[in-house]
Each structure stands twice: as C-alpha cells, then as structure tokens.
Amino acid sequence: MSADTILAVEHLTMRFGGLVAVNDLSFEAKRGEITAVIGPNGAGKTTVFNCITGFYKPTQGRIVMNGAGGGQHLLERLPDFRIAREAKVARTFQNIRLFSGMTVLENLLVAQHNPLMQASGWSIGGILGLPSYGRAEKAAIERAAYWLDKCGLTDRADDPAGDLPYGPQRALEIARAMCTGPELLCLDEPAAGLNPRESLVLNDLLRFIRKEHGTSLLLIEHDMSVVMEISDHVVVLDYGTKISDGTPSAVREDPKVIAAYLGVDDTEVQKVEAEVGL
Amino acid sequence: MTTAPAAAEPARPSLAEAFPAALKDALFAGIIALGVFGPLIGFKTAQDMQNRLIIETRLGLLVAIVLAVAAGRLAISLWLGTRIRYATAAPKFTLRLPPVLTTALPPAALVAVLIYPLMIYSLVGGSGALKWIDNFGIQILIYVMLAWGLNIVVGLAGLLDLGYVAFYAVGAYAYALLATQVIPATFPSLGVWAFWICLPLAGILAAFWGVLLGFPVLRLRGDYLAIVTLAFGEIIRLVLINWKEFSNGYEGISSIPRPSFFGTPFTAAPTGFAAQWGLPFTPVYRTIFLFYLIVALALITAWVTNRLRKLPVGRAWEALREDEIACRSLGINTVNTKLTAFAIGAMFGGFAGSFFAARQGFISPESFTFMESAVILAIVVLGGMGSLVGTAIAAVAMIGGTELLRELDWMKAIFGRDFDPVQYRMLIFGLAMVTIMVWKPRGFVSTRMPTAFLKSRRAVSGALVKEGHG
Numbered sequence: 001m002s003a004d005t006i007l008a009v010e011h012l013t014m015r016f017g018g019l020v021a022v023n024d025l026s027f028e029a030k031r032g033e034i035t036a037v038i039g040p041n042g043a044g045k046t047t048v049f050n051c052i053t054g055f056y057k058p059t060q061g062r063i064v065m066n067g068a069g070g071g072q073h074l075l076e077r078l079p080d081f082r083i084a085r086e087a088k089v090a091r092t093f094q095n096i097r098l099f100s101g102m103t104v105l106e107n108l109l110v111a112q113h114n115p116l117m118q119a120s121g122w123s124i125g126g127i128l129g130l131p132s133y134g135r136a137e138k139a140a141i142e143r144a145a146y147w148l149d150k151c152g153l154t155d156r157a158d159d160p161a162g163d164l165p166y167g168p169q170r171a172l173e174i175a176r177a178m179c180t181g182p183e184l185l186c187l188d189e190p191a192a193g194l195n196p197r198e199s200l201v202l203n204d205l206l207r208f209i210r211k212e213h214g215t216s217l218l219l220i221e222h223d224m225s226v227v228m229e230i231s232d233h234v235v236v237l238d239y240g241t242k243i244s245d246g247t248p249s250a251v252r253e254d255p256k257v258i259a260a261y262l263g264v265d266d267t268e269v270q271k272v273e274a275e276v277g278l
Numbered sequence: 279m280t281t282a283p284a285a286a287e288p289a290r291p292s293l294a295e296a297f298p299a300a301l302k303d304a305l306f307a308g309i310i311a312l313g314v315f316g317p318l319i320g321f322k323t324a325q326d327m328q329n330r331l332i333i334e335t336r337l338g339l340l341v342a343i344v345l346a347v348a349a350g351r352l353a354i355s356l357w358l359g360t361r362i363r364y365a366t367a368a369p370k371f372t373l374r375l376p377p378v379l380t381t382a383l384p385p386a387a388l389v390a391v392l393i394y395p396l397m398i399y400s401l402v403g404g405s406g407a408l409k410w411i412d413n414f415g416i417q418i419l420i421y422v423m424l425a426w427g428l429n430i431v432v433g434l435a436g437l438l439d440l441g442y443v444a445f446y447a448v449g450a451y452a453y454a455l456l457a458t459q460v461i462p463a464t465f466p467s468l469g470v471w472a473f474w475i476c477l478p479l480a481g482i483l484a485a486f487w488g489v490l491l492g493f494p495v496l497r498l499r500g501d502y503l504a505i506v507t508l509a510f511g512e513i514i515r516l517v518l519i520n521w522k523e524f525s526n527g528y529e530g531i532s533s534i535p536r537p538s539f540f541g542t543p544f545t546a547a548p549t550g551f552a553a554q555w556g557l558p559f560t561p562v563y564r565t566i567f568l569f570y571l572i573v574a575l576a577l578i579t580a581w582v583t584n585r586l587r588k589l590p591v592g593r594a595w596e597a598l599r600e601d602e603i604a605c606r607s608l609g610i611n612t613v614n615t616k617l618t619a620f621a622i623g624a625m626f627g628g629f630a631g632s633f634f635a636a637r638q639g640f641i642s643p644e645s646f647t648f649m650e651s652a653v654i655l656a657i658v659v660l661g662g663m664g665s666l667v668g669t670a671i672a673a674v675a676m677i678g679g680t681e682l683l684r685e686l687d688w689m690k691a692i693f694g695r696d697f698d699p700v701q702y703r704m705l706i707f708g709l710a711m712v713t714i715m716v717w718k719p720r721g722f723v724s725t726r727m728p729t730a731f732l733k734s735r736r737a738v739s740g741a742l743v744k745e746g747h748g
Contacts, residue, residue: 053607054606055603055606055607080606080607081605081606081608081609081610081611081612082609084606084607084608084609085609085611090607090608091607093603093604093607097601097603097604097607098600098601098604099596099597099600099601099604100600100742100743100744101596101599101600101726101738101742101743101744102593102596102597102600102728102738103728103730103731103738105728105730105731105732106593106596106728106729106730109590109593109729109730110590110593110594110597110605110608110610111608112590113590113593113594113608113609113610114609114610116589116590117590117591120589120590120591122591123586123589123590123591123618126585126588126589126590127582127585127586127589129585133589137730141730141732145732148732154732157731157732157733158728158731158732158733158734158735158736159736160738160739160742162742163742176608177607177608180608180609
C-alpha cells in the first residue's frame with residue numbers, strides 16, 4: 001500500500017447465503033483522486049459500498065482507511081456510525097434518503113450532529129442556554145449556508161427537503177454528506193435520474209469538492225459521461241469480481257469491459273471467458 | 279324563492295326524486311342501528327326479588343333509538359340528495375385559524391390556566407371549587423404532562439411505546455414507597471419535605487427504567503416494538519400486584535404524605551398553611567396549590583421539550599423518525615439517541631407519577647392499566663404527533679370531554695329516569711374520536727415547525743413528515 005492511498009480494499013468477499021455478491025475484490029483509492037466503480041447491473045457495486053460504509057459486515061477481507069492525520073481505521077471492524085464519525089467516510093444513497101419532513105437547512109444541521117453535540121455539552125449546556133452552544137450553532141448554520149450556496153439551494157433553505165425536485169434532492173444529499181467533514185465521500189449513483197444539464201452541474205460540484213476541500217471521492221456510476229469526464233481511476237466489476245482497473249481511457253479500451261457491457265459474438269465467447277477467467 | 283338558477287347550473291333534484299334513494303339509506307341505517315343497539319340497549323340485566331339475575335327487555339327505548347337513527351339518516355340523505363352535484367369534488371373543509379390566533383393561543387391559554395382556579399374559587403366558593411379544580415384542572419393537566427412526555431418518544435423519535443404507563447407507575451410507587459417507608463425510617467425530620475426530595479428521585483428512577491426498557495427494544499421496529507413495550511407495561515403492573523411484600527399488591531399503598539407548601543403542611547394545625555397565613559382552614563388551598571404545582575411541572579416538560587428540539591439531540595430524534603439508516607450514515611449513534619428519548623420521556627412520566635401519588639394519597643396497580651397507556655397515546659396521536667399545542671388541546675378534549683360527559687344529567691329529562699348517561703360516556707367518546715380522526719387524520723396540529731431557519735420559519739406540511747417505523 002503506497003503512502004497516498006486513502007482506502008485499500010483487500011480480498012473483500014461478501015456472501016449472502018449461497019450467493020457470492022463480491023468475490024475476493026482488491027483495489028485502492030488514492031488520496032485526492034476520484035475513483036469510479038462501474039459495472040453492469042447486479043455486479044456488486046452497492047454491496048462493496050455497503051461494506052465500506054459499515055452497513056454490511058464483509059464475510060472476508062479487510063478495508064483499510066488511512067486518515068489524513070496518519071491514523072489507520074479498519075472499517076470492517078467499526079460499526080456504521082463510527083465509520084462516518086471517526087474514519088470520516090461519508091456516503092449518499094442510490095435511492096435518496098433525505099429527512100423529508102425536515103427543512104433543507106435542518107438536514108444539513110443533523111449532519112453536523114457530533115460537533116454540535118459536543119458543543120452543547122451533551123445537551124446539558126444546551127438546555128441551560130450556555131452561549132458556547134449558540135456560537136457553535138451559528139457556525140453550523142454558516143457552514144450549511146456555504147454548502148447550500150455551492151449546491152444552488154440557498155433559496156430553498158427553509159423548504160422541506162421532501163418538497164424539492166429530484167435533482168436538487170441529489171445535490172442536497174451530497175451537501176449533507178459534505179457537512180460531516182469527510183475525507184472520503186462515497187457517492188452511490190449521484191447522476192441517476194439527472195438530466196444532462198444537471199449532470200454537468202454535478203460534475204462541476206464533484207470537481208470543486210475534490211479541488212477545494214481535498215476530499216477524495218469514490219463513486220458508483222452508470223452514466224459514462226460522468227465517469228469518463230471526471231474520474232481519475234476506474235474499477236470495473238462484473239459478477240462480484242474485478243475485471244479491469246486503470247485510467248478511464250485504458251478501461252474503455254479493455255476487451256473484458258467491452259464484453260461485460262456489450263456482450264460478444266458467439267464465436268468469441270470461449271476466448272473472452274478464458275481471459276476473464278471463467 | 280324568486281331567483282331562478284343560472285343557466286349553466288344543472289337542475290336541482292326535487293325532493294320526490296331524491297326520496298327513494300334516501301329511504302333506502304335510512305332503512306340500511308336503521309338495520310345497522312338495530313344490530314348495534316339491539317344487544318347493547320335492547321337487553322338489560324337486573325336482580326329480581328329473590329336476588330336472581332334476570333334479563334329485562336327495553337324494546338321501547340330500542341325502537342326509539344333505531345327510529346331516531348333512521349330519521350336522522352333520512353334527513354341527511356334528503357339534504358345531500360337535493361343538492362346540486364358538481365362534476366368536480368367540493369373543496370375539502372379545512373379549519374384555518376388566522377395566524378394571529380395561532381401565535382396568541384399558547385400565551386392566552388397559559389393565562390387562562392393560571393387564573394382558572396382563582397376564578398372558579400371566587401365563582402362557586404370552597405366546596406364546589408374542589409370538584410372543578412381537581413377533576414377538570416388537575417386531572418387534565420396530569421394527562422397534558424404525560425402526553426408531552428410520551429410525545430418525546432412517539433412524536434419526536436417515532437418509537438411507538440404502548441407501555442408508557444409503566445413509567446407513570448414507577449414514579450408513583452417510587453414516591454409512595456420512599457415517602458411512607460424510607461424517609462420515616464431514616465430521616466423522619468424530613469417528613470414535610472418528602473415530596474420535594476422524592477420528586478427528582480422518582481424522575482431519575484423512571485429514567486433508569488426507561489433505559490432498561492430501551493436496551494432490549496433497540497433492534498425492534500414498528501409492530502414488534504409496540505408489542506414489547508406493551509408487555510413491559512403489563513409486567514410492571516403484574517409485579518406490583520403480585521410482589522406483595524414490596525408493593526402491598528392489590529391493596530395498594532395508602533396514607534401517602536401530601537406535598538407541603540415548601541415545608542408548611544396543608545393541615546388545620548396551628549403550624550399548617552392556613553394558620554401561618556392567617557386564613558380560615560379549608561382543603562381548597564391544597565387543591566389550588568396542587569393545581570399550580572402540576573402547571574409548573576407541565577410547563578417544565580414543555581420548556582425542556584422545546585429546548586431539546588432545538589438541540590442536536592432533538593434534531594437527531596426527529597431525523598431518526600424520518601430515516602434511521604441516513605442517521606447512521608451521518609455518524610449519529612442511533613442506540614444512544616433512542617435511549618435518551620426513552621429515558622427523558624420516562625423521566626417526565628415519573629414526575630407525573632409521583633405527583634399523582636401525592637395528589638391521591640393512595641395508589642394501587644388499578645391506576646396503571648393498559649387503558650391509561652392507550653389514552654395517553656390517543657392524546658398524542660389526536661393532537662398531532664410532535665406538536666405540544668395540539669397535544670394539549672387533545673388532552674383537554676379527551677379528558678375534559680370524558681369528565682364533562684359525567685355531567686349529562688339533563689339527558690334524563692329526555693330518555694327517562696332510568697337513563698344513566700355515565701354508561702354511554704365511552705360510546706359518545708369513541709364516536710367523537712372517530713369523527714375527529716376522519717376530519718383531521720394527522721391530528722389537530724399536523725404541521726411541523728422547523729427548529730432552525732435561514733430566512734423565514736415556515737411550517738412543514740404534515741404530509742411530508744413521517745410517523746416513524748419504530
């Protein structure tokens with residue numbers, strides 16, 4: 001593992017009963033890069049994400065997160081909320097999970113729960129109305145306002161999150177994840193359901209996050225325009241196995257990837273299967 | 279009747295046209311009424327001269343009620359049938375209070391509550407005031423406080439708790455046992471201060487039991503959570519019934535010390551409250567003091583709840599109700615969040631319980647049945663989950679309503695001397711609840727007020743707010 005690796009997935013296997021969703025997967029994501037995980041439907045991409053963010057406990061393997069301060073976290077051993085809190089891995093969901101009955105601003109304040117909790121003296125100082133909590137909340141609202149501005153949601157700040165159209169909901173989920181102050185942001189199909197114009201705005205937002213905040217990104221995506229445009233490194237999964245790993249242009253030329261996505265002629269099946277290792 | 283209907287409007291159906299359908303409606307309503315009221319009202323058990331139980335029939339009353347229902351249905355059907363039917367649905371009736379009224383309501387209600395006992399006392403005098411302050415004032419306020427406590431668990435955190443009465447019982451028994459046994463045995467000189475010492479202890483004990491209940495139910499959601507909390511409530515009650523050495527079983531605990539006026543007891547003795555303040559002795563002073571005490575306790579509950587909602591822990595409760603998985607992905611420890619909701623909700627239940635014990639002077643497991651949990655939960659749901667104002671309105675309507683139904687003596691003039699309106703209390707009450715839930719399915723106050731805002735605070739429609747799934 002080299003020094004600039006932020007996340008190393010080593011020999012990750014996830015079984016659900018007899019189904020092997022992820023099979024002996026290893027890859028690395030570099031600090032400050034955008035790493036994309038792609039693959040056909042059912043390839044195990046979301047399962048990998050759920051293992052990294054602690055929603056599944058992997059059957060086998062190791063997931064190492066190298067913190068900016070030099071600390072190392074073994075994610076497969078941490079419960080999900082500590083992965084977000086201590087290892088600083090934030091995520092979004094394929095089917096958007098916002099707090100729909102809370103306002104856009106409140107969504108971003110919930111994301112800053114842990115620092116605010118500390119500032120409120122685990123609620124005791126907050127109930128007594130100590131000024132330190134007031135200051136912390138003001139700072140939290142400023143931080144939220146900053147991300148609202150970056151996502152173009154300032155005008156909707158006081159509307160319920162459930163009232164937003166689909167595209168802004170996606171953006172809000174990214175803003176909410178960024179409010180936790182992550183080092184690694186995992187995005188599960190951020191461009192799904194977006195129109196081409198919204199996709200472009202999303203690309204800019206993701207580039208901005210990487211450039212200005214130094215946050216590394218790991219994203220699952222079907223939209224090749226997003227993947228090829230912004231990612232530095234692409235990992236291709238098929239049936240839970242890694243079939244390709246490299247720069248976008250290298251992956252695009254890889255015959256295994258083409259075979260997995262487009263299928264091949266009957267005459268070539270045996271050759272391709274031999275290459276893939278089936 | 280000179281104005282002709284506009285040409286565009288369809289013709290209004292005449293009475294004769296509407297009559298056959300209305301008659302059919304009325305007939306069905308009569309049959310249903312016969313089915314419902316036949317067993318309920320048609321038969322009555324009574325004891326004859328030999329003390330045997332015999333069945334009496336009340337056909338006259340039954341026929342009268344069935345005819346009344348059928349006639350009422352006929353009238354409604356005729357009225358609906360002769361109205362013009364428009365193709366589009368009529369706008370749904372909604373009660374929209376002017377904003378001034380909504381913002382002015384809580385302070386106005388508070389002022390009304392504060393002057394209520396004094397007003398009643400000056401209007402009806404000593405003995406009459408006792409009933410009005412105790413049954414209507416204190417009784418309702420206990421439920422307001424209980425409902426506000428449960429609101430934290432059910433309304434904010436979205437955890438369906440059917441055993442809330444258990445914490446009420448823990449608070450009541452904690453006060454009763456500490457004040458009747460522990461304090462006289464250890465520090466008898468503190469006797470007059472018993473209530474003030476035990477109140478916080480009862481709250482802490484109830485919070486402890488809240489955490490104890492919280493642990494096993496952490497993994498459960500929805501129906502499963504409801505069943506386990508229901509069982510917990512029953513376990514506490516059954517332990518209180520059966521562990522006689524501890525709780526004296528069904529006989530309960532009597533002569534529980536009453537609260538003192540910060541050390542001055544409400545007795546006729548020269549050291550008592552009345553003598554100290556140079557007033558003639560009457561039991562009303564204690565009742566008025568208890569009234570203000572429960573007002574203060576309820577206000578503390580409301581204030582703490584409001585404060586907590588604006589703190590990270592309160593936002594985490596509401597976020598938990600909205601989406602637990604998203605909470606975990608944001609680094610929120612959902613276990614602790616749920617436990618604090620259970621503990622703080624239980625603590626207020628414990629305070630209310632110890633007040634209840636001090637007010638009654640006698641408690642037994644009979645006071646802590648599942649029915650109580652159901653009533654408190656009904657208040658929270660009826661009020662609109664999460665809303666303090668709505669919950670208070672619902673408590674007044676539910677508890678005040680049931681108490682008012684005791685005062686239905688005038689109905690005897692209509693239905694005869696045998697008619698006992700108290701027996702129909704629950705029937706009328708159930709009908710009222712069904713009506714309210716049909717009219718306002720999300721409770722009296724269905725909107726949610728945001729806890730923070732950037733430019734303007736606008737209420738969130740109830741349609742977007744989730745109820746939580748355990």
